[in-house]
Amino acid sequence: MKRIYLMLFLFFLFACRQEQQQNQKSGYKQIGAIERMHTDLDQLINPTAKIEVLAEGFTWVEGPLWISKWQSLLFSDIPNNTVYRWSKKNGLETYLKPAGYTGKLTRGGELGSNGLLLDVKDQLILCQHGDRRIARMDAPLHAPKPEFTSLADQYQRKKFNSPNDIIQRSNGDLIFTDPPYGLNNQQISKQELSFYGVYKLDTLGHVVLLIDSLHRPNGLALTPDEKQLIVGNSDGDKPMLYAYDILPKGTLKAAGIVFDFSQYHGAPDGFKIDRQGNLFVSGPGGIWILNKSYQAIGRIKIPHAVSNCCLADDDKTLYITANHQLLRVKMR
Numbered sequence: 001m002k003r004i005y006l007m008l009f010l011f012f013l014f015a016c017r018q019e020q021q022q023n024q025k026s027g028y029k030q031i032g033a034i035e036r037m038h039t040d041l042d043q044l045i046n047p048t049a050k051i052e053v054l055a056e057g058f059t060w061v062e063g064p065l066w067i068s069k070w071q072s073l074l075f076s077d078i079p080n081n082t083v084y085r086w087s088k089k090n091g092l093e094t095y096l097k098p099a100g101y102t103g104k105l106t107r108g109g110e111l112g113s114n115g116l117l118l119d120v121k122d123q124l125i126l127c128q129h130g131d132r133r134i135a136r137m138d139a140p141l142h143a144p145k146p147e148f149t150s151l152a153d154q155y156q157r158k159k160f161n162s163p164n165d166i167i168q169r170s171n172g173d174l175i176f177t178d179p180p181y182g183l184n185n186q187q188i189s190k191q192e193l194s195f196y197g198v199y200k201l202d203t204l205g206h207v208v209l210l211i212d213s214l215h216r217p218n219g220l221a222l223t224p225d226e227k228q229l230i231v232g233n234s235d236g237d238k239p240m241l242y243a244y245d246i247l248p249k250g251t252l253k254a255a256g257i258v259f260d261f262s263q264y265h266g267a268p269d270g271f272k273i274d275r276q277g278n279l280f281v282s283g284p285g286g287i288w289i290l291n292k293s294y295q296a297i298g299r300i301k302i303p304h305a306v307s308n309c310c311l312a313d314d315d316k317t318l319y320i321t322a323n324h325q326l327l328r329v330k331m332r
Contacts, residue, residue, distance in 0.1 A: 028054060045300075060078050062307045073310070078113070083116065100126065100128040112128075114127045115127040115166045119174075127162075135149060136148065175220060197217070214242070217233060219269055219281075223277060282306040282307055285301055287299065317329070
């Protein structure tokens, strides 16, 4: 028995050494560290895994979207009104500009695109802060052009604030959040809606208000079985993840708070849920990893603000948008 334990231990050391050597050969700068809070983390990430800096020099990056057939990532630099593309083969490239604001008047603030989505028809859908709408790029993915069709830009004839994050159900419905982060000081005075909502855009083009009770609805994701919607509230007074049961007709029923960031002096931003139900949540100090029971099992510690993340390679790679950097963590 002791021999078996010794062999397992030696195998573990060998695997760790192999991963360390692989990370050293990658050539990317590394930052941060992996914080292990529970043994469940070991099934997802090796404690020796490195946080690689793939690209940097941005202003504020968001909305990472993995395109598997290209083996590349799209992401938004919101203040620069640009969507970038990164791949191992070609590195960093400008993909789409303008991406979120197509107006003629010069304006500042967070005017670009935020959340990005590849819909069931392989079309690029953008949450456009500057144009305050959900839009579809009217060009093939391989030949992008800043030509857009507005899918939704108002609720009850009142202009949205600044659509932020978006997901799609298997039935084709789009669900998105609409906080005020894309409004500059001039636009705040012209704000038309008195609340910040979570909406559904159904396949017939109807906009349905799902939630109007959150002060700063931000990131959102569906559980793997699509029975619940999880919404992050970036309000400093109520920095929580809320669960909502999805009813047969597509309406929601509040199912309570599943995680509270209050004691950690920060709030959730964007997040993703893997196929096993684990959550990867942008929050205070980095990416928080919660198991399917919403227990914190670890954190990818990053020394500056983190906005969002996305999973790739059958949930074996995590890409992270963090302030001015694009990061990557290779998982198990």
